[in-house]
Amino acid sequence: MTEQPPADGSSASSEEPIDAQFEPELLGRWERLGASALGLVAGGGGGWAVFTTDNQAGSAVLVVIGAAFLLMGLQGTPLIRVGGADSGVELERRRRRVERAIEQARHEENQEVAAGIVEGASILEPAVFRSLRYRRELYVSKVALALQTVGAAVERGKNDRGPDLVAQTATGLVNIEVKYIGGRLSLSGVRQAESYSHGVPALVVTNAPLSPEVESHNASERSRHVEAVRWNDERDTALLGRALLRVAAAGGLQAGS
Structure with a gap:
């Protein structure tokens, strides 16, 4: 884990920059148009490169990036991460699922059930739990x-x-x-x-x-x-x-x- 907890003894919930990344707004009209345009350019370039160059890995990444931006443009969903070990795409809905699970755990009277909810969410979405x-x-x-x-x-x-x-x-x-x-x-x-x-x-x-x-x-x-x-x-x-x-x-x- 690369992200470290704060060193001054304050709790994580008081740090606005950390919380802000988990409360994104939907993209506006021009942002969606821009994402769609980037998606078409990247996807089209990647598709062309697949058939005309020997760099298959790089071409595949361009296709994935293009598809991700096109999806952003169609759904208006902010993009959290593109790429990774498997060139996968992580969108905001994954964080939203974890957010709902955490909220449910906070209101659960049985602490064993609450801990099970949080533990289960950390197993199902381990990448999200890299966050402080x-x-x-x-x-x-x-x-x-x-x-x-x-x-x-x-x-x-x-x-x-x-x-x-x-x-x-x-x-x-x-x-x-x-x-x-x-x-x-x-x-x-x-x-x-x-x-x-x-x-x-x-x-x-x-x-x-x-x-x-x-x-x-x-x-x-x-x-x-x-x-x-x-x-x-x-x-x-x-x-x-x-x-x-x-x-x-x-x-x-x-x-x-």
Whole structure:
């Protein structure tokens, strides 16, 4: 995967350039005419080259490109990618299918079903999941399942300005903020989760190493109601469970004081 998560601890959903590529508008009239013209030129040139030159591979690619642009002109569908290992054509409808699956998973009450939907979409459309946005969605689903494994009841957050997940423990509620990032988790990422908590204990779960500042924050008794933990797979689940219990217990003590 060539695309890396952001290094500043911010969530992927706040990055407009990433999201923008998944919300294309249909082509306008002149764009469709231009695409059709390019398709005719490329397709015609490729067809002529097939019969008059020895460069069969290059001619075939021209034919595929021409067909893709003609399809754009006829349907008004933005082109996502032309070419690849098999000179295939990927159109927007593939991303739309994944988009619908992700939306369904977000509203699914059963987290096992939600994770299955996202996992299935990643298997059916692996090229789409090279995107940071969808890799993060897959990571959130796996974190939700891991939290259930340690005995918490888990729900998705209700809006973009709140936590990604809410875990119900025997001690009380814990807000779960997911940080799928590159580099190290900075203290600002933890502070952001704290601002969302509104008095509810919060646990930041990340795929990235914790910075020394975050390690010091975790060690401080004063900030025990907001903690960060690294989780990547089942080998980290026990660590995740212990962090969840500490945060929930600290939140209970804070409420009772």
